[in-house]
Amino acid sequence: xxxxxxxxxxxxxxxxxxxxxxxxxxxxxxxxxxxxxxxxxxxxxxxxxxxxxxxxxxxxxxxxxxxxxxxxxxxxxxxxxxxxxxxxxxxxxxxxxxxxxxxxxxxxxxxxxxxxxxxxxxxxxxxxxxxxxxxxxxxxxxxxxxxxxxxxxxxxxxxxxxxxxxxxxxxxxxxxxxxxxxxxxxxxxxxxxxxxxxxxxxxxxxxxxxxxxxxxxxxxxxxxxxxxxxxxxxxxxxxxxxxxxxxxxxxxxxxxxxxxxxxxxxxxxxxxxxxxxxxxxxxxxxxxxxxxxxxxxxxxxxxxxxxxxxxxxxxxxxxxxxxxxxxxxxxxxxxxxxxxxxxxxxxxxxxxxxxxxxxxxxxxxxxxxxxxxxxxxxxxxxxxxxxxxxxxxxxxxxxxxxxxxxxxxxxxxxx
Numbered sequence: 020x021x022x023x024x025x026x027x028x029x030x031x032x033x034x035x036x037x038x039x040x041x042x043x044x045x046x047x048x049x050x051x052x053x054x055x056x057x058x059x060x061x062x063x064x065x066x067x068x069x070x071x072x073x074x075x076x077x078x079x080x081x082x083x084x085x086x087x088x089x090x091x092x093x094x095x096x097x098x099x100x101x102x103x104x105x106x107x108x109x110x111x112x113x114x115x116x117x118x119x120x121x122x123x124x125x126x127x128x129x130x131x132x133x134x135x136x137x138x139x140x141x142x143x144x145x146x147x148x149x150x151x152x153x154x155x156x157x158x159x160x161x162x163x164x165x166x167x168x169x170x171x172x173x174x175x176x177x178x179x180x181x182x183x184x185x186x187x188x189x190x191x192x193x194x195x196x197x198x199x200x201x202x203x204x205x206x207x208x209x210x211x212x213x214x215x216x217x218x219x220x221x222x223x224x225x226x227x228x229x230x231x232x233x234x235x236x237x238x239x240x241x242x243x244x245x246x247x248x249x250x251x252x253x254x255x256x257x258x259x260x261x262x263x264x265x266x267x268x269x270x271x272x273x274x275x276x277x278x279x280x281x282x283x284x285x286x287x288x289x290x291x292x293x294x295x296x297x298x299x300x301x302x303x304x305x306x307x308x309x310x311x312x313x314x315x316x317x318x319x320x321x322x323x324x325x326x327x328x329x330x331x332x333x334x335x336x337x338x339x340x341x342x343x344x345x346x347x348x349x350x351x352x353x354x355x356x357x358x359x360x361x362x363x364x365x366x367x368x369x370x371x372x373x374x375x376x377x378x379x380x381x382x383x384x385x386x387x388x389x390x391x392x393x394x395x396x397x398x399x400x401x402x403x404x405x406x407x408x409x410x411x412x413x414x415x416x417x418x419x420x421x422x423x424x425x426x427x428x429x430x431x432x433x434x
Contacts, residue, residue, distance in 0.1 A: 056372055058142070059115040061106045061130060063092030064254060066144055067121030075372035076117065082109040085254075086233035104235065106130055110137050117142055117375065125243045125263045128153035129431075131168070135160040140167040140375050145273040147385075147392040149264065151415060152428035154389040154396070161385045167374045169381040170388035172274045175281040176369040182212025183335060184346035187278045188364055190336070194282050196361040198351055199338030202317055205279050208324035210331040212345055213275050216267035217326040221259030221304025225249040242431035246303070259305050265399040266305035267325075272395035277383065279321055280394070282336075286387045289412035291316045293397045299405050311398045316412075321394070400426045 059080035060067045067083075068091065081092040082103040089102055103109045106126075110118055110133050118134040119142040120127055128148045134141050141161070147170050148154040161168045174180045175187050193199065207213050227247035230236045236248050243262040246252065251259070258264040265272075280286055290313035297308035311323040334342035341351035351357070367382035368374050374381040393415070400423050401408050409418035417423035 056116045056375055057114055058117040058119055059101075059109045059112060060092070060095070060119045060121055061109055062120065062122035062126075063088050063095065064121070067119070068092060068095060075370075079114050080109050080112050082106050084235040084238040105238075107133060110134050110139060115139060117371075120144060123239075123257050123263045124149040124269060126241055128157050129242060131157045132160040135164040135166045135168075138164065138166070142169055142171060142371065143388075144171045145392075146264070146269050146395050147273065147388045149269070149396070150427060150429055151393050151396045154392050155415060158385045158389050165378075167371070167378065167381060168385040168388070169371045169374070170273060170277075170383050170385075170392075172277050172383065174274060175278045176367065176382050180212075180278055181275070182214075182345070184212065187282065189347060190278075190343065191282050191364045192361060193343065193349070193354070193358055194336070195284065195364065196358055198340065198354060198357060198361075199336065199343070200340035201338065202315075202319040203283065204320045204322065204337045205283070206322045206324065206329065206333045206335060206337070207275050207279070208322075208329040208333070209327060210324070210329055210333060211335040213271075215271055215275075215323070215325050217307060219258055219267040219270060220306055221256075221261075221266075221301070222251055223301045223304045225251060237434055240432070241434050244430075244432055260303060261300075261305060261399075261403060262303070264305075265395065265402075268308070268311070268323075268395060268398055268402075269305075272398070273388070273391050275323075276321065276394050277388070277391040280387070280391050283315075283319055285315065285319070286390060288315065289390055289393050289415070290314055290321070290397065290410060291412060292407065292409050293401045294407040295398070295401045295405070297402055297405070300402050302403075306402075308402055311401070313394060313397070323398070 056076045057079045058076045060078065061082045063081050063083045078096045078100060080101040080103065081089065081095065083089040083092060084104060101112060109115060116139065118139045120130045121144050122130065124146050127143055131141050131143055148157060179185065180187050194203065226249065228249050230248045239253060258266055258270050264270065292314045294312045295308060296310040298306060300306045308325050309328045310325065313321045334344050336343040341349060343349050368379045369382045371381050397410060403426065404422055408420060408423050411418055416427065
């Protein structure tokens with residue numbers, strides 16, 4: 020990229036944002052309370068346009084490699100915004116405080132690391148990264164450059180937890196009280212309220228198609244291996260291909276699994292084993308699976324059932340002393356009265372703008388997000404290799420399995 024082109028793009032961004040006065044930055048990265056935080060969104064397809072609103076910020080820049088998406092993104096604000104084709108130009112725009120990454124997952128790590136290096140705070144869609152190795156590098160960059168990070172899933176601290184019929188905090192309080200006993204088994208399935216988008220799969224035989232004039236397909240692929248363009252690889256259906264995501268598991272995994280990590284008190288831990296019941300996967304197209312079981316060193320388990328599989332009478336949380344079902348139904352005698360004597364979960368910073376201003380880590384920051392993303396990616400590796408795997412949660416490597424470890428850090432294409 021030539022210097023003149025970069026300078027030209029930055030000058031456009033500055034002109035578009037002439038009403039914004041640069042914020043005075045106080046010591047250690049703190050912002051004055053009166054300063055307005057600004058954000059830029061990379062990827063203004065369905066997710067980027069749908070998750071644009073978070074209070075206390077002003078949208079000042081958008082970026083996309085699809086011209087039609089970029090044009091649609093203009094409706095995100097009634098004010099003029101800078102528009103970019105290359106994500107690096109948005110990241111290095113001096114008017115942007117927070118970079119919102121809403122691209123396919125194969126781009127998340129590169130963009131998050133670049134944003135951290137540029138001194139930007141990061142709001143990233145799930146899954147955090149497509150591989151375990153990418154997640155490690157994001158954590159290192161965020162720490163090295165002192166940035167704030169959040170993954171865009173929120174069920175551990177707000178809203179009803181999908182179909183379970185309760186927020187997460189009461190479940191957390193019940194589990195940490197010890198009344199259910201230990202170890203616990205958490206079952207995530209259609210029957211406990213969770214739809215895995217089970218049939219979000221790829222197609223095994225894709226005929227090459229002409230690349231649409233509005234799409235920079237080489238840039239869309241970025242670090243992913245080159246494959247001839249087919250519309251099913253991109254935009255709404257990209258999740259069906261291993262190069263970009265891991266189907267419904269990749270799409271919904273952090274939404275469902277992150278709160279379980281929190282409930283079990285395992286934000287700094289990972290399972291030691293993953294077991295699968297699934298057909299052989301295609302090397303390119305993601306397929307279906309029946310179940311994925313994760314076991315921790317202390318015997319706790321997370322069991323994922325896909326589709327209509329699993330027993331509809333299975334409790335969501337099963338313990339030696341009692342069980343919890345949908346709608347926060349517990350079979351412990353007098354459990355509500357007994358639970359009242361126990362402390363509530365520790366408060367956390369659940370407003371990302373507060374994190375950015377005070378430099379206090381967000382409730383779902385990079386290290387916690389990395390651990391829940393690792394569970395998703397462990398399952399993806401086991402499915403791709405079609406075998407059960409053992410994992411070292413300290414070394415963050417699979418045990419005695421070179422093929423599995425080769426999928427932790429995968430080659431990146433030059434683009």
